[in-house]
Amino acid sequence: GEDVEQSLFLSVREGDSSVINCTYTDSSSTYLYWYKQEPGAGLQLLTYIFSNMDMKQDQRLTVLLNKKDKHLSLRIADTQTGDSAIYFCAEIRGSQGNLIFGKGTKLSVKP
């Protein structure tokens, strides 16, 4: 199947905003997700957006969804060193409703 696309690396300075972009494939996905993976650990759900929404804000996190272009973005305001991790975009695909992940974007935050 087609891939969920993300850039592999992003480097920002502490205090700046980070924007991680994702292009997904299944226009019928009801939910789109952002998961975070810290070093040596499993993934944890960071936030999600329902497909009938354009934007969702949760504290420092803002998710934007452009359904026409199948584009999802995650903005982290005031990025901290503790935000350094790999961020995965994910969509629900197919009749089985399995979660399909992108390759992940490694965010490095420099002091």
Added chain:
Amino acid sequence: TAGITQAPTSQILAAGRSMTLRCTQDMRHNAMYWYRQDLGLGLRLIHYSNTAGTTGKGEVPDGYSVSRANTDDFPLTLASAVPSQTSVYFCASSDDRGGGELFFGEGSRLTVL
């Protein structure tokens, strides 16, 4: 709370040997999944189970088998390991297919020589 427990944490295996990665959850979730994570490839779904007694193939099922005899356990078996199966394997579960959060284990790092 334990959540998802995977074992072993790490294993080195000779090519051609068999291996079972264990996964147990204590959340009574219906759905369980096995993913493998490889550098540059992200997470890819190997097999899944919607409920006890049923299993299905994911994106990369070849060389792997699973069983789901009960709600809590979802073991992944490599019948005859090959070096391309060197990876980090993650088990996950969810209560609600098609929209529910996935809860992940800490991963099992497998090296096949």
